[in-house]
Amino acid sequence: MGEEISHEELKKREEMVMAMCICPDCPSWAECGEKGGYCFETIGKSGCISEEKGCICLGCPVANKLGFDYMYYCTRGSAKEQEG
Numbered sequence: 001m002g003e004e005i006s007h008e009e010l011k012k013r014e015e016m017v018m019a020m021c022i023c024p025d026c027p028s029w030a031e032c033g034e035k036g037g038y039c040f041e042t043i044g045k046s047g048c049i050s051e052e053k054g055c056i057c058l059g060c061p062v063a064n065k066l067g068f069d070y071m072y073y074c075t076r077g078s079a080k081e082q083e084g
Contacts, residue, residue: 014042020061027054028074038073039063041080049074 005013014037023029023036032048039062055071057063068079076082 010042014040017043017062017066020065022056022060022062023074026056026074028052028072036074037062038077039066039068039070039079041078043078044081045077046074 017037017040018035021036023038028049028051029036030046030049030051032046034046034048037043038045039057039060052072052075057071057073058069060068063069063079066079070076070079070082073079073082
């Protein structure tokens with residue numbers, strides 16, 4: 001942890017996250033113009049999802065690729081936030 005990442009690298013990772021994101025397929029998804037990617041630190045939790053109706057985060061290719069193992073990023077915050 002504590003790894004310093006450049007702004008450019010963060011943007012590149014965010015683009016990869018969004019390309020692989022499955023948030024809109026989740027039972028907890030609420031359509032409000034957001035695009036998902038809640039697991040990633042530059043995006044963070046949703047401003048409109050408030051009810052946890054089921055979670056598919058553990059099956060997400062983003063979580064798999066980046067080694068994230070939390071759930072409900074949309075309501076509980078990014079992997080970095082949930083790490084503490």
